[in-house]
Each structure stands twice: as C-alpha cells, then as structure tokens.
Amino acid sequence: AYICGEETGLIESLEGKRGHPRQKPPFPAVQGLYGCPTVVNNVETLANLPHIFNRGVDWYRSIGSNAKNTGPKLYCVSGHVNKPAVVxxxxxxxxxxxxxxxxxxxxGHKLKGVIPGGSSVPILRAEECDVRMDFDSLAAKGTLLGSCGMMVIDETAxxxxxxxxxxxxxxxxxxxxxxxxxxxxWWMEQVLHRIEHGQGKMSxxxxxLDMCSNMKGVTICVLSDACAMPVEAMLYKYREEFEYHITQKRCMARE
Incomplete structure (x- = not known):
C-alpha cells in the first residue's frame, strides 16, 4: 500500500498490523520495530554510502549545483515525453x-506544466520550468523536489x-x-468529479480551496497534505480551465 511508504506505517506493516502511521514522538530511532530503535532509510540514500566511504565527502560535495545541494540523484521522468526514463x-x-x-x-506538443517531485507536490506552469532540480531552487518556486518523480504534462492535458x-x-x-x-x-474527489462531468458550480x-486549507498540517502523516497541495496548485495556476468546465460544460484543452 502507498501509505506504507511512511516509515511508521511500514513498521506497523512489518509487525503484521495494518499500515497505519503512528503518532510521533516517539520517533522510530527511539522506538521503532517491535519497540526497538530503528533506522528507516530510502534505498537510494543507502546506495550513496559506499561511494562516499570510498571516495570521500569532498568528492560527494563536488557534485551538485551549489554547496547546499550536493551529490548525484535519480530522476524518474515520466508523462508526456518521447522517451520516459530514469536519469x-x-x-x-x-x-x-x-x-x-x-x-x-x-x-512536438507544447509544454504545459511539470510536477517535479511526484504527485504530492505543487505543479509548475511551463513558464516556471526554467529552474534547477534541487531543494532550494524548487522551494523558491513554491514546490518541492520530493521523490524526483517528474511528471511532464503537455498542452493536450x-x-x-x-x-x-x-x-x-x-x-x-x-x-x-x-x-x-x-x-x-473523498469529498474532494466527489466535487472534482462533478466539475469534470459538467455539473459543477462556481462555488x-x-x-x-477551503478543503485544501483544512487538510494541511493537521494529520498524523502527510498523506492529507499530499492530496491538498497539488490540487490547490492546479486550481490556482489553471483556474481558467476549471471555470471553463463549469460554465461551458466541456474541457478547454480539447477545444
């Protein structure tokens, strides 16, 4: 299950329980799997360690756009590109x-937008995409590097x-x-379904937007935020498409 990507949800699943994230603290490093101190890391993080041990920290820091954003990274580029790949x-x-x-x-279509870090992060419009793929540069654009799962979106979407x-x-x-x-x-899906099928109202x-505001920063894990942030950004940055669906009962991108 997707929720088991959250570290405490993963631990619960390994213990044979439902993958429900835990309240923190205590953090896994203090009390994790079967109550023991537990370190949970992404496999990409662990894959970097042998290279750092063999070549040194200075070598690792020499890779990257600036002193705060260093090292190699795997970028999974998907969506509307001719050759999707992990780079x-x-x-x-x-x-x-x-x-x-x-x-x-x-x-040969035009670029419409890019979701730079997986489905849970805010989208960038085409004119915002002249940016470096690092933590600080994307934060300055109001989005996140996340999992580096780039989703490229063209003008037909x-x-x-x-x-x-x-x-x-x-x-x-x-x-x-x-x-x-x-x-x-659940309710966000219902309202968006209504709009997408030409039954929406301007209200x-x-x-x-109210639902997005009420869903962020108030739950045990960030899955609620992961739904609210991208939907909120899509509505703010492509509002004209949502309004067109409501007033014209059809899709602007298909015109």
Missing part, C-alpha cells in the same frame, strides 16, 4: 535539460481531470485514521 544526474540539473534528455515533449485523478488516488490510498484525510480526500472552486 542519474547531479542534484541541481536544469529541469528543461532532463526533458531534452528524454527526447523532449511528445509529438486537462488539468481538471488531472486534479480529479490525483484526488482519487489519495482517496483510495488513505488509511482512514484521520478525519481530515479520510473525509477530505465549488472555493469549496475545494
């Missing part, structure tokens, strides 16, 4: 360079449908412990 480059490689390395936007699919994914993957996540993701847009 290993330095932390801080230009985003547009990664798209070029994957053959550019498919079928419907942002309302993308928002709906995002909400639907998190509604299906929530563990249901926290009210704001369990109810918020639905403010309702979505």
């Amino acid at each position: 290993e480059r330095e932390l801080g490689v230009p985003l547009l360079e990664l798209i070029d390395m994957c053959g550019g936007v498919r079928n 419907c942002m309302v449908r993308l928002a709906l699919r995002t909400a639907r994914f998190y509604a299906e993957e929530t563990c249901g412990q926290c009210t704001q996540c369990r109810e918020g993701t 639905d847009l403010q309702m979505i």
Whole structure:
C-alpha cells in the first residue's frame, strides 16, 4: 500500500498490523520495530554510502549545483515525453535539460506544466520550468523536489481531470485514521468529479480551496497534505480551465 511508504506505517506493516502511521514522538530511532530503535532509510540514500566511504565527502560535495545541494540523484521522468526514463544526474540539473534528455515533449506538443517531485507536490506552469532540480531552487518556486518523480504534462492535458485523478488516488490510498484525510480526500474527489462531468458550480472552486486549507498540517502523516497541495496548485495556476468546465460544460484543452 502507498501509505506504507511512511516509515511508521511500514513498521506497523512489518509487525503484521495494518499500515497505519503512528503518532510521533516517539520517533522510530527511539522506538521503532517491535519497540526497538530503528533506522528507516530510502534505498537510494543507502546506495550513496559506499561511494562516499570510498571516495570521500569532498568528492560527494563536488557534485551538485551549489554547496547546499550536493551529490548525484535519480530522476524518474515520466508523462508526456518521447522517451520516459530514469536519469542519474547531479542534484541541481536544469529541469528543461532532463526533458531534452528524454527526447523532449511528445509529438512536438507544447509544454504545459511539470510536477517535479511526484504527485504530492505543487505543479509548475511551463513558464516556471526554467529552474534547477534541487531543494532550494524548487522551494523558491513554491514546490518541492520530493521523490524526483517528474511528471511532464503537455498542452493536450486537462488539468481538471488531472486534479480529479490525483484526488482519487489519495482517496483510495488513505488509511482512514484521520478525519481530515479520510473525509477530505473523498469529498474532494466527489466535487472534482462533478466539475469534470459538467455539473459543477462556481462555488465549488472555493469549496475545494477551503478543503485544501483544512487538510494541511493537521494529520498524523502527510498523506492529507499530499492530496491538498497539488490540487490547490492546479486550481490556482489553471483556474481558467476549471471555470471553463463549469460554465461551458466541456474541457478547454480539447477545444
């Protein structure tokens, strides 16, 4: 289950329980698997260690865009590119360079946006994509590096449908412990489904923004935030498409 990507949810699952994230503290390093101190790391982090031990910290720090963003990184480039791929480059490689390395936007279409760090982070509009793929540069643009799972979106994509699919994914993957996540993701999917099918109202847009505000920073884990942040950004940055769906009962991207 997706929720078991959260470290305490993973520990619960390993103990034979439902993968429900735990309240923290205590943190896993103090009380983790079967009550013992436990370190949980991403496999990519562990894969870096032999190289650092063999070549030294200075070598590792020499790779990257600046002194605060160092080391190699795996970028999973998917979506509307001609050659989706996992690319290993330095932390801080230009985003547009990664798209070029994957053959550019498919079928000669125009770039519409990029989700730089997996489905849980805010989207960048095409004009915001001249940015380096590191923590600080993306934070300055109001988004996150996240898992480095880049999702490239071309001009044919419907942002309302993308928002709906995002909400639907998190509604299906929530563990249901926290009210704001369990109810918020479900209701967000319902409202977006209504808009996508030409049955929405203008007041639905403010309702979505209110739900996003009420879902962030109030739950045991960040799955609720992971649903709210991308949907909120899609609505703010492509609001005209949502309004068109409501007023014209059809998709602007298909015109």
